[in-house]
Each structure stands twice: as structure tokens, then as C-alpha cells.
Amino acid sequence: MHSTRSSATDMSAPLLSVRSLKTCFPTRAGLVTAVDGVDLDVYPGECLGIVGESGSGKSVTFASVIGLVRSPGYVAEGSIRFGGVDLRRLDSNGWRRLRGRDIAMTMQDALTALNPALTVAEQIEEVLLAHAEDLPKRGRQAAVRERAIEMLRLVGIPAPAKRIDDYPHQFSGGMRQRIMIAIALSCRPKLLIADEPTTALDVTIQAQVLDLISDLRRELGMSVVLITHDLGVVAEHTDRVAVMYAGQVVEAGPTRELIDRPKHPYTRGLIGLIPRLSDLDAPIRPIEGQVPELIGLGGICRFYDRCEFRASKCRTDISMIDVGPDHRARCIRVEEILQ
Amino acid sequence: MSVAQPHPLLEIRNLEKVYQLNSGLLQRIARQPPLSLRAVDKVTFSVKAGETLGLIGESGCGKSTLARTVLRLHEPTGGSITFDGTDITKLPQKDMTALRRRMQIIFQDPYASLNPRKSVEDIVGLPLALHGLAHRREIRDRVVAMLESVGLKTAHLGRFPHQFSGGQRQRIGIARALILNPSFVVCDEPVSALDVSVQAQIIALLESLKRELGLTYLFISHDIGVIGHVSDRIAVMYLGDIVEIGPARELLREPKHPYTKALLSAVPQIDAGAKRERVKLTGDLPSPLAPPPGCKFHTRCPFAVDRCRRQVPALRNVGSDRTAACHLVDAA
Ligand SMILES: Nc1ncnc2c1ncn2[C@@H]1O[C@H](COP(=O)(O)OP(=O)(O)OP(=O)(O)O)[C@@H](O)[C@H]1O
Ligand code: SF4
Ligand code: SF4
Ligand SMILES: [Mg+2]
Numbered sequence: 001m002h003s004t005r006s007s008a009t010d011m012s013a014p015l016l017s018v019r020s021l022k023t024c025f026p027t028r029a030g031l032v033t034a035v036d037g038v039d040l041d042v043y044p045g046e047c048l049g050i051v052g053e054s055g056s057g058k059s060v061t062f063a064s065v066i067g068l069v070r071s072p073g074y075v076a077e078g079s080i081r082f083g084g085v086d087l088r089r090l091d092s093n094g095w096r097r098l099r100g101r102d103i104a105m106t107m108q109d110a111l112t113a114l115n116p117a118l119t120v121a122e123q124i125e126e127v128l129l130a131h132a133e134d135l136p137k138r139g140r141q142a143a144v145r146e147r148a149i150e151m152l153r154l155v156g157i158p159a160p161a162k163r164i165d166d167y168p169h170q171f172s173g174g175m176r177q178r179i180m181i182a183i184a185l186s187c188r189p190k191l192l193i194a195d196e197p198t199t200a201l202d203v204t205i206q207a208q209v210l211d212l213i214s215d216l217r218r219e220l221g222m223s224v225v226l227i228t229h230d231l232g233v234v235a236e237h238t239d240r241v242a243v244m245y246a247g248q249v250v251e252a253g254p255t256r257e258l259i260d261r262p263k264h265p266y267t268r269g270l271i272g273l274i275p276r277l278s279d280l281d282a283p284i285r286p287i288e289g290q291v292p293e294l295i296g297l298g299g300i301c302r303f304y305d306r307c308e309f310r311a312s313k314c315r316t317d318i319s320m321i322d323v324g325p326d327h328r329a330r331c332i333r334v335e336e337i338l339q
Numbered sequence: 340m341s342v343a344q345p346h347p348l349l350e351i352r353n354l355e356k357v358y359q360l361n362s363g364l365l366q367r368i369a370r371q372p373p374l375s376l377r378a379v380d381k382v383t384f385s386v387k388a389g390e391t392l393g394l395i396g397e398s399g400c401g402k403s404t405l406a407r408t409v410l411r412l413h414e415p416t417g418g419s420i421t422f423d424g425t426d427i428t429k430l431p432q433k434d435m436t437a438l439r440r441r442m443q444i445i446f447q448d449p450y451a452s453l454n455p456r457k458s459v460e461d462i463v464g465l466p467l468a469l470h471g472l473a474h475r476r477e478i479r480d481r482v483v484a485m486l487e488s489v490g491l492k493t494a495h496l497g498r499f500p501h502q503f504s505g506g507q508r509q510r511i512g513i514a515r516a517l518i519l520n521p522s523f524v525v526c527d528e529p530v531s532a533l534d535v536s537v538q539a540q541i542i543a544l545l546e547s548l549k550r551e552l553g554l555t556y557l558f559i560s561h562d563i564g565v566i567g568h569v570s571d572r573i574a575v576m577y578l579g580d581i582v583e584i585g586p587a588r589e590l591l592r593e594p595k596h597p598y599t600k601a602l603l604s605a606v607p608q609i610d611a612g613a614k615r616e617r618v619k620l621t622g623d624l625p626s627p628l629a630p631p632p633g634c635k636f637h638t639r640c641p642f643a644v645d646r647c648r649r650q651v652p653a654l655r656n657v658g659s660d661r662t663a664a665c666h667l668v669d670a671a
Pocket of ligand 2: 264265266301302303304307308309310311314318330331332333334
């Protein structure tokens with residue numbers, strides 16, 4: 001998603017820029033290449049959606065970005081630059097300064113990501129204190145607590161001053177997600193990475209949380225990466241989107257353009273199988289088959305087994321090609337099949 | 340679709356499931372007041388033979404409890420269940436066992452609902468053996484036929500659940516539920532644990548099996564897109580109550596109850612312009628241990644008036660074949 005951009009942000013440099021990212025996990029069954037050659041850019045103030053099915057590499061991609069790939073996993077190749085800083089070269093001190101303040105990430109599972117043994121106050125204050133050099137030493141504690149309460153109010157926790165001393169398990173799932181967002185936002189990061197912030201939530205609560213993220217993005221001028229498997233969420237809340245399949249980005253472009261005119265056979269299949277309330281008679285057409293194992297892939301298009309357009313020329317490594325302004329797809333036959 | 344008014348296959352009247360919490364000895368000694376949770380609160384509806392009734396509502400609203408109570412996997416604490424003309428509310432369990440051949444359930448979690456130590460042949464064949472319906476050889480033949488109709492192969496007979504993907508495991512669960520030739524099947528979130536592409540495969544399978552075998556479904560899902568596609572009629576549940584029932588199309592096009600409106604307007608749409616005007620709710624789902632008085636929805640309802648806080652709205656006719664429980668919806 002580099003090259004040609006046509007939007008208003010044309011002039012600005014990307015805040016986050018990922019090139020040729022490759023992340024591997026040694027397992028008993030062999031080396032799992034969970035992320036293989038991913039390129040991504042996130043521009044200031046925009047919301048980038050990352051969509052894909054389970055295991056497609058969405059979480060590992062961004063765990064790699066923020067230096068939290070679990071051992072024995074490792075980033076094998078690629079560059080990750082954030083505001084001019086090479087994140088792959090950062091030491092633990094550098095990370096401590098960056099994480100929370102410049103980049104914050106909310107994890108897929110709010111209950112396990114929050115510390116069950118600490119109150120919500122302790123968890124927010126910990127982040128705030130770590131980045132509170134600007135506050136005078138005297139009264140710092142009180143100021144931090146006030147700011148923490150303010151954050152909870154911002155994310156819509158009722159009676160925040162009373163509830164801030166409760167433990168995570170005393171909140172509902174929706175409130176825990178919002179608490180995670182409050183923690184992530186408490187240092188006003190430049191980039192928020194929200195990994196499935198609403199997947200476990202009911203739709204009415206999901207709508208509240210997503211609206212909140214959008215409002216805060218506008219107010220704070222931050223960039224957001226929204227990881228989800230729900231194309232409806234992507235359509236309503238993101239500016240640009242990258243579709244992942246089996247560890248690779250297979251299509252990327254401006255959200256509306258990509259959804260209205262998908263180019264890659266997988267994206268087209270994905271969009272065709274969403275049950276639409278606006279058209280109840282449209283049949284749901286499944287994509288047959290399964291996602292491949294991420295071991296020893298290569299030399300063939302990863303979608304080959306499931307693709308209705310496969311041909312012998314697809315038996316090679318496929319790279320991304322331009323299919324429109326700021327719109328790219330990983331399909332060697334894209335020109336032919338669109339005719 | 341309506342075939343000269345078939346009689347309801349399932350009729351539920353004022354069905355109630357109240358769980359007594361802390362009624363144990365220790366609590367009684369400690370003199371704690373008994374806590375009761377009305378998971379299903381005087382629910383009335385019917386399912387016609389051959390139709391799919393979709394049930395939507397947010398987590399914890401009582402959908403699964405309702406489904407299990409209907410099948411008497413949980414015992415109801417009030418009301419009645421009539422299946423194919425027979426009142427089964429108080430039927431002794433041994434008679435229920437025989438009846439259960441005709442009433443089956445497909446569970447949400449294909450991982451948890453299959454015994455990890457049994458082969459596919461044993462899992463799918465077990466209901467036949469339990470009901471003494473077939474001999475060993477015959478069992479194998481019927482299992483093989485069943486596996487084929489759910490898209491699995493004979494080669495899968497000897498394999499174990501962990502050797503299958505989520506979608507394949509759900510196919511095993513479907514085969515197990517259908518091997519007894521039931522007429523009524525509860526599908527309790529059958530695709531929620533699956534990826535969208537696999538979800539679509541399983542929905543297509545369930546729909547074609549329904550046509551081939553003449554099944555009747557009670558289909559539970561929190562995914563309104565899925566429900567819209569599979570259902571003939573839709574029931575909407577909130578905190579143990581059914582707040583609205585109606586034909587799928589009409590209910591989705593023009594919801595009557597404020598909760599249904601809010602729910603539908605919150606569903607993210609991929610089509611530009613398909614978006615409805617948002618009916619915004621505030622606050623979280625109240626605790627089912629202390630449901631609000633009057634209309635249970637009044638704490639989140641943007642239209643609530645004084646009366647809503649005092650008076651429980653009854654489910655009444657609000658259009659042809661449509662009912663809703665709200666003071667502000669005009670009766671038909
Ligand atoms: N610690 C690990 N060890 C081995 N493999 C791993 C590990 N973590 C992730 N993987 C593998 O990496 C691949 C990508 O996983 P990832 O969690 O990024 O997927 P995802 O797109 O976030 O999926 P989901 O939608 O389920 O969250 C998967 O095949 C997964 O099994
Ligand atoms: S490269 Fe070939 S197999 Fe891959 S998506 Fe394109 S047409 Fe299908
Ligand atoms: S009865 Fe009142 S509170 Fe309940 S749904 Fe209707 S308007 Fe809202
Ligand atoms: Mg993930």
C-alpha cells in the first residue's frame with residue numbers, strides 16, 4: 001500500500017511503515033511462517049482496517065510491530081519504521097518510552113490482557129505514571145488519579161470515581177473492553193492498534209465502543225489500526241483496508257473502493273458470502289475448502305486450492321500488483337478474470 | 340411460503356425457567372435471602388412444521404436456556420411445552436428419551452461438544468446404539484450415509500475430533516444430531532465459533548438438509564445477518580422476555596419494538612447507504628438478577644416514558660402475524 005495515493009493525506013509521510021515483514025514460529029510440526037512479506041503504511045489521522053479469517057496473521061503482524069512476538073517466535077525479516085524510528089533496532093529502554101506513549105495496543109482478549117490482581121486504578125495509573133515526567137513531583141499522584149478517572153469517564157464507564165478501585169472481573173465484558181481502551185488511550189498515543197476490540201461484544205455495545213474509538217481518533221488526531229474479521233465494521237469505520245490471507249496481504253486499498261470493486265478472488269469470495277440485511281434473497285455463496293497450513297508454503301499462490309480461477313501460471317510466488325489508485329492485489333490473473 | 344396453515348409443531352405457553360441461586364444449606368444457615376434468576380420469563384411462542392424460527396438477542400438474554408428448556412434438557416419451572424400435539428411439560432424422562440429422537444440440538448462449540456476420545460464413527464453412531472435402533476453393521480452404513488450428506492467422507496470414520504478443523508467438527512455435530520431422523524432441531528449458535536467462509540459452508544449445509552429432510556428449526560444466533568437469511572419468522576429476546584415476533588422480512592424492514600430497532604440499527608453494514616438511522620442505547624445490559632421493574636428495557640430505551648418504569652408491557656398484536664411488547668407501539 002505505498003506508491004500512488006490520491007487522498008488528502010498525499011503529502012504526509014506515513015506514521016508507521018512496514019516492509020517485507022516475515023515472522024516465524026518454530027513448532028514441532030515445522031517452521032510456521034505466520035507472516036510472510038507484509039507491507040503496510042498507516043498515515044497520520046487515518047483508520048486502517050486489517051481484515052482476515054482466524055489464523056491469517058493479523059495479530060502476529062502487529063505483535064511484531066510493537067515488539068511483542070512471543071518466544072520462540074521471532075521477526076525474521078523486514079523493516080518496521082515508526083515516525084522515523086527503526087523499531088527493529090529499539091532496545092528495551094526505547095520500547096518502554098515508546099509503548100503506551102506513542103503506540104498503544106489493545107489486546108484481543110480483554111479479560112486476560114488486564115491484570116486480574118490489580119484494580120483498574122492501579123493499571124491506568126501505572127501507565128500514566130510511567131509517562132508523567134511533565135507533572136511536578138508534588139501532587140503527581142493526585143493528578144494522575146484525576147486523569148485516570150477522566151479517562152474512564154471518557155470511555156463511558158458510569159460513576160468512574162466509584163468504580164475505579166474495582167477489579168477487572170467486577171466489570172462486564174463490554175466495560176472491560178472500554179477499560180482497555182481507556183488504558184491504551186491514557187497517554188494519548190499517536191497510534192492505537194485495536195485488535196478485535198469488539199469481537200466478544202454484543203452489537204449494541206460493539207457500536208458504542210467503535211463510535212468511541214472514532215470520536216477519540218478525531219478529537220486526539222491519532223491514527224488507528226482496527227483489526228477485525230467483520231467486513232461491516234471495516235466498511236463503517238475505516239479509511240483504508242488490507243485483507244490478509246494465510247500470512248500475506250492479498251488486497252489493499254481505500255475501503256469503499258475495495259468493498260465495491262474487490263479484485264482478488266478471495267476478497268470477492270469474502271464479500272459474496274456476507275449475509276446482507278439489505279438483500280435477504282442474495283444467496284450466501286461459501287468459499288469451499290480450507291485455509292492452508294502455514295508450513296512450507298511458497299512456489300504457488302496460497303489461495304490456489306480454493307480459487308475458481310486457478311491456472312498453471314499461478315504455480316509460482318505471487319506478488320502484489322497495482323490494480324487501481326492506491327489499490328493493489330496479490331493475483332497474477334487479476335487482469336484476465338476481471339474481463 | 341405459507342402452506343395452508345400447518346399446525347404448530349411446537350407450542351410454548353408462559354414458559355418459565357427460574358434458577359434458585361444460593362439456596363444451598365450454607366446460605367440458609369447464613370440466612371441469606373434466596374436469589375432467583377428468571378432466565379426465561381413467561382415466554383409464549385410457537386414454531387410451525389417446516390419453518391425456521393430465528394431467535395436473536397444479546398448474550399445472557401436467555402436464548403440458550405430457552406432452547407434447552409424447550410427440549411427439557413433443563414426442567415421448566417412453569418408454563419407448558421406442547422410438541423406435535425402432546426403436552427410434554429411433565430412427561431417422565433424415560434418417555435422423553437423416546438421423544439428426543441424427534442427433537443435434537445446442534446451446539447455452538449464444536450470443540451467442547453464432541454468427546455475427544457471417541458472416533459467419528461462412535462460419536463455419530465452413538466445415538467443409534469443408545470436408542471437400540473440398529474445393529475453394528477447397520478450402524479456403520481447409516482453413519483457413512485450421514486457423513487456423506489454432511490460433506491464428510493468414509494475415510495473420516497476412524498478419526499478423532501482433534502484431527503478435524505472447526506467447520507468439520509461442526510459437521511460431525513450436525514451428523515450426530517440428524518442421524519436419528521428428528522423433525523425438530525434446535526441450532527444453538529451453530530456457526531458462531533467458525534470463520535466467515537466456513538460459516539457460509541455450514542449455513543448452506545443446514546439449509547439444504549432442512550429442505551431434503553423436511554426439518555423444522557429453532558435457530559439461535561446473535562448474528563442478525565445470519566438470522567435474516569435462514570429464518571421465516573424472527574423472535575427477539577431481551578432479559579428473559581420475548582419482546583417482538585414477526586415474519587423475518589417485515590420485522591427486519593420495519594421493526595416495531597425499540598429494542599429491535601436499536602439492535603438492527605447497530606449492525607454494521609457493508610453496503611454504503613444500507614445503514615439505518617442509529618437508535619442509540621446507553622448503558623450496559625442490566626443484571627438478570629435484578630431486572631428493572633416495569634418494562635425491563637426502560638433503563639436503556641431512548642423512548643421510555645414514565646409509565647414504562649411502572650407497568651409491564653404485554654406482548655400484543657401490532658400487525659398481521661406480528662406481536663410486540665411496548666406501551667408505545669400502536670395495537671393492530
Ligand atoms: N506462539 C505461536 N506458536 C506457533 N504458532 C503461532 C503462535 N502464535 C500464532 N501462531 C500462528 O500464526 C498464525 C497467525 O496467527 P494470528 O494470531 O496472527 O492470526 P489472526 O489473524 O490474528 O487470527 P484471529 O482472527 O483468530 O485472531 C496462525 O497460524 C497461528 O497458529
Ligand atoms: S493467482 Fe491464480 S490461484 Fe491465486 S488468486 Fe489469482 S487466479 Fe487464483
Ligand atoms: S415500553 Fe417504554 S421502555 Fe419499554 S420499549 Fe416501549 S417505550 Fe421503551
Ligand atoms: Mg488475532
